[in-house]
Amino acid sequence: MTQKDERNEKILQELRRLYPDAGPELHFTNPFETLIATMLSAQCTDKRVNQVTERLFARYTCAADLARLEPEELEPEIRECGLYHNKARNIVAACRVICETHGGEVPDSWEALYALPGVGRKTANVVYANAFHGDAIAVDTHVFRVSNRLGLAHAKDVDHTEQQLQQAIPKSEWSRAHHYLIFHGRRVCAARSPKCGACTLRDLCEYYRQQNRT
């Protein structure tokens, strides 16, 4: 094991200790709900998405229900999530493909998820990991910031961060690590003022070392 591997493992150990219950904060109970909630979550808080989906999933329980709508009919139901025009168009289009190509069921392969309209790498990874227990590490703003600060990755964009995290973290832990890093980003390692003084990862953190270099 190299020194870097040992340091990465120590970071993971501490994250496991800090967040043993880390998991999705979006509410969903099946692959259809996972996909729709994740598509709605772009640039929106999980809390707001959960409020919207509580109503939405009471009325629409499967892809066929949403595939029958015109995007304009869905827009008012998801307006509070922001970007509702694009989100409605993508959700209806994705549900139509699911009905036409996948028998009405959200596909369980990463490639098929990624091929759905409006589904990028991050959404495909989240759905693959959370709905199908696939090995994937989705890189959102928290995962990007925290992993690059800690030194688990050294990348300027989310795609390279994802590739580097796949190297730094054992495959069986990709999905859990995604949640650990989000939890840490929300609770301690905030974008503007990270609480480094209270952070138990600071002795392992490259950002902290650089900021406190004498």
Ligand code: SF4
């Ligand atoms: S030491 Fe600071 S920058 Fe590093 S992970 Fe902790 S809060 Fe984030």
